[in-house]
Amino acid sequence: MAVKDEIGRGRGGIGKNPARSRDHNRRVVLDLLRQNGPQGRKELAEATQLSSPAVANILDELLAEGLILDLGRRRAGRGQPPLHFALNPEGAHTFGFEIGVNGIVTVVLDLLGNPVTQRRSDPESLAPEDCLRLLQSEIAALRADAAGQLLGIGVVLPGPFSTDAQRAADPTTLQGWEDVSAQSLSEALGHPVWMENDANAAALSEALFGAAAQLHHAAVIYFGEGVGLGVLNEGRLLRGARGNAGEIGHIVTVPNGRPCPCGQRGCFERYVSRHALAEALGMTLRPGAIGRLWQEQDPRLLGWIAEAGRHLAPMAAMIENMLDPESIIIAGQLPAPVIEALIAAVPLVPSVAAHPARALPRLCLGQSGAFTAALGAAALPLYEALTPQSWVAQPDSARGGEA
Incomplete structure (x- = not known):
């Protein structure tokens, strides 16, 4: 059985018959039900390479805990139809x-x-x-x-x-x-x-629920108050030694530019972030404020989008040249129309991603919303x-x- 160790897609596993592996075997069964929907004992035993009694014991245990549902028998050919089981949402x-x-x-x-x-x-x-x-x-x-x-x-x-x-x-x-x-x-x-x-x-959310669900390699630029980067490599999060991989907010993109609290000048976050947008607007960003300004086509917001797009261009190329993602997803606490306008404002520059065989846009909108x-x-x-x-x-x- 082919096993892909990736977030959100094709993730499975083969069971282990020794008793000490019971927790692993439970997860294998649950994962198959998560990925494939309702299945019978025979299907689960074949997929996990566990014995039928072992699968039956696991299913009985999961039923007793309320984690799965017995859907009854489904007619399938001759003879006694098999029982089918599914995850219990509740x-x-x-x-x-x-x-x-x-x-x-x-x-x-x-x-x-x-x-x-x-x-x-x-x-x-x-x-x-x-x-x-x-x-x-x-x-x-x-x-x-x-x-x-x-x-x-x-x-x-x-x-x-x-x-x-x-x-x-x-x-x-x-x-x-x-x-x-x-x-x-x-x-x-x-x-x-x-x-x-x-x-x-945010990268995990886009992999499970959004724009990276079908991707093996993706980079997610996330707008919180600042800006950060989540990276998926073969479906796995790239964290680094202390969880700080992808800290693009404090890469200097404008030499001798605006002072940053980190002690440098010209950090990317000083130009491309919600905090930078608040400075450009001269106001505190209350919930719904950016959406209202977009509806009004406020010139301050439009000016920031244009400036931020110019700063995003070299950063996108840097991410592409270093990580070679299938696409860069932009997500977070900005309204979707604003992110779409920001993507449209990026004058993309040459990188390893600029090749004629591309099937996906170099930049795309996240799909899991502001709560990503x-x-x-x-x-x-x-x-x-x-x-x-x-x-x-x-x-x-x-x-x-x-x-």
Whole structure:
């Protein structure tokens, strides 16, 4: 059986018969049901290369836990039709929280990965201790409404992580979160916690739910308050040593340009980010503000789009030359029409991506919406629970995916 170890596509596994591999075997069965829909015992045994009794025991266990449904017998040829089983959408759920400088986005996914709750809140304080209390309250309220067991919690934050004190004054990053780990959050919240940076979570979301679902190699430029890059290589997230791979916001693109809180001048983020847009507009970006300005065709917004497009051109070429993605996806907290206008404003320059055999545009709009990073956060524990080969950070691992 061919096995592709990729996010969101063709991901499967072969079971292991020894008893010590029971957890792995459960994940193999769940993953096949996730990918292929309802199946019978014989189909699952053949696909997993497990014995029929082993598959039957796993299915009985999953039925008892409410994670799968017995769909009954489906007529198929002669003889007694086989029983078919499927994932139970209400059998379990996961929570995802994107904590950014403008507030907190909450997403709840059911066992099939469908969003059942999506909302935004604007707490007065984003200090870790205050956010922790808010998350505890949110989790208690969500658990009262959500069906089934809670598989885990994903938390995403703006990067970069664990950098020096020059970052302390950066308005695009959270203050006070430097020493907060997945393990400390897990202990405080009473459930397994996965942590990731927002750009990586956005890339994961686009791979699972959006524009990168059919791609093996993709780069996702994510607009939070700042700007970051999530990279998918053969379907796997590229994290780097400390989870900071793709930190394009602090690449100098304008020598001796605008001063940046990181201590440099001319960083990309100073021209292409929501924070840069707020400066160009001379206003705080409240929810819905950019959409209203777009509808009015505000000249300040249009001017920023034109300028940002010019700065995106060399950055896109750099990403293409270094990573050779099938496409660069632009996603995040900008309205879709604004992102589309931004893409149209990029005067693309030659790179390895500029070849006549291209089937995809070099730049394309993300499809998982403004909550893309929070969706990715909720997907972290979901796919850890359902897939046989882990590609996400373990609950007790360091922030940013270090194992």
